[in-house]
C-alpha cells in the first residue's frame with residue numbers, strides 16, 4: 001500500500017473582471033461593505049444635522065459625546081458595571097448549561113423530570129419574568145446575573161443535550177468494539193462529537209446574554225450601559241444616548257466573532273463531513 | 278473444487294491444526310416488532326452454526342445480505358450476545374470485546390474530529406500506552422498502508438479507499454490475534470476495491486493475523502481467503518465450507534488467471550442461488 005491516490009481539485013483559470021463591473025464587486029465583498037457603511041454614515045451625518053437633535057444625533061455629535069463621557073470616566077464605569085455581571089453570568093450559563101445538558105442526556109429520568117420546566121421556561125418570553133426575578137434576587141449584581149442566566153442558559157442546555165443524543169450509534173460501536181470504558185466512551189467519543197453543537201449553543205447564549213444584561217439594567221438600578229441609556233433617554237441627551245448603544249453593539253460583535261472563531265476551529269471536521277456528504 | 282484445494286494448498290491445511298476460534302452450535306434470535314402486527318416476531322438470525330478457525334487462517338463469510346454474517350461477526354467480537362451454543366477465542370469463552378481481536382468496519386468507523394494519526398493511535402490511547410510510543414507505532418502502520426504523508430488530514434479529506442486504509446492501520450495497532458472485517462471494501466468502487474484487496478493481502482502475509490472477512494462478493498471471497506463459509510438465509514446457517522483453490526496464488530500472483538477461478542465461481546454461485554426459494 002505504498003502510493004495512495006488523492007483527488008486534486010483543479011482551479012479553473014478565469015480572466016480578471018474589470019474594476020467597477022458587477023463581477024468585480026462580487027469578488028470584493030469587503031469593498032462593498034466598507035462603501036455601504038460609509039454611505040450610510042454620510043447620509044446619517046447629512047440628515048442628522050438637519051433634524052431636531054432631540055430625535056437624532058449626527059455621527060460627529062456622537063463622537064463629541066463619546067469623548068466627553070470617556071474623559072469623565074463615566075463610560076468606563078458603566079462598562080465595567082455591565083461587563084462584570086455579564087462575565088459572571090456567562091460563566092454560569094456555559095458551565096451550568098453544559099452540566100445540565102450532559103446530565104439530562106445521560107440520565108433519561110432527569111430528562112423527564114426537567115424537560116417540562118425547560119420547555120415551559122423556553123416558551124415564556126423570559127423578559128416577562130424580569131420583574132419577578134428582581135423581586136427575588138435584588139437590584140444589584142446578583143439580579144443582573146440571574147436575569148442573564150435565565151435568558152441565556154437555554155440554548156446551551158438544549159444544544160448540549162441534543163448534540164449528545166445525536167451521536168451516531170456507529171461511533172459508539174467503534175468505542176465498544178475497541179473495548180473503551182464508559183468514561184472513555186463519554187470523553188473520547190460522545191463529548192467531542194457534541195462539541196460543535198455545544199459551541200453553537202454558546203454563540204446563541206452570548207447574543208441572548210447581552211440582551212439579558214441590558215434588559216436587566218433597564219429594569220433595575222440605574223447602573224451600567226443599560227442604565228446610561230435610560231438616564232440619557234430621560235433627559236433627551238440623544239448624542240450621549242448613542243454612545244452606550246454603540247459600545248453594546250461593538251461588545252456583541254467582538255464576543256460573537258470570538259466565539260465563532262473558536263466554534264469554527266472546533267467544528268472544522270463537521271464542515272468537512274458535510275461537504276463530502 | 279475440493280479436489281483442487283487438496284493439491285493446491287497443503288501448507289494452509291497444516292496451519293489450521295491449532296484452533297483459535299471455536300464456534301459450536303451457535304444460535305441467535307432477534308425479536309422484532311413490526312409496526313403493523315401486535316405480537317413480536319422471532320427471527321432466527323443464526324441457526325446452529327458450527328465452525329472452527331485455525332490460527333493464521335483467512336476466512337471469508339460469504340452469503341447474500343440478511344443471512345447473519347454481521348451477526349456472527351458481532352457475536353465473535355463480543356458486541357452482542359447469542360442464545361444457544363458456545364463460542365470461544367483461544368480457548369476462552371467470548372465475554373465482551375477482547376483487546377486482541379480488532380474490528381474493521383464497512384463504513385470505516387473513523388472518528389471524524391480526529392486526524393488520521395490520532396485515529397490510528399486511538400486503541401493504544403484507550404490502553405494508556407505513552408503518547409510517544411503509540412505515535413511511533415502508528416507511524417509504522419501508516420507507512421505500511423501508504424498514508425505516511427496524510428497523518429494530519431481529517432478523514433473527510435480522504436477518499437473512501439484511503440479512509441479504509443486508516444481503518445486497517447487502526448485495527449492493527451494492538452497487533453491483534455484476530456481481525457474481524459465486515460464487508461470492509463463493500464463501500465468502495467470496483468477499482469479501489471481490487472487495489473485494497475491486493476494491498477491488504479500483502480500486509481496480511483507479513484503479519485499473519487487470523488482474519489474473519491465478511492463479503493457478499495464471490496470473487497472477493499475466492500481471491501482472498503483460505504476457506505469460505507457459505508451462508509444461506511432464513512434461518513442463517515452455514516451451508517458449506519469450501520477451500521479456495523486460489524489461496525496459493527493470491528499474494529504476488531494473479532489468482533483470477535488461475536484455471537480453477539472460473540469453475541469455482543460457478544460452483545459458489547450455484548450454491549448461493551440454490552439457497553433462494
Ligand SMILES: Nc1ncnc2c1ncn2[C@@H]1O[C@H](COP(=O)(O)OP(=O)(O)O)[C@@H](O)[C@H]1O
Nearest residue numbers: 307308309322341342343344345346347348349
Ligand atoms: N438488531 C437487530 N434486531 C432485529 N433483527 C436484526 C438485528 N440485526 C439483524 N437483524 C436481522 O437478522 C438477520 C441477519 O442480519 P445480519 O447479520 O445483519 O445479516 P448480513 O450481515 O448477512 O446481511 C436479518 O434478517 C436482519 O434483519
Ligand SMILES: [Mg+2]
Nearest residue numbers: 343346347348
Ligand atoms: Mg452485514
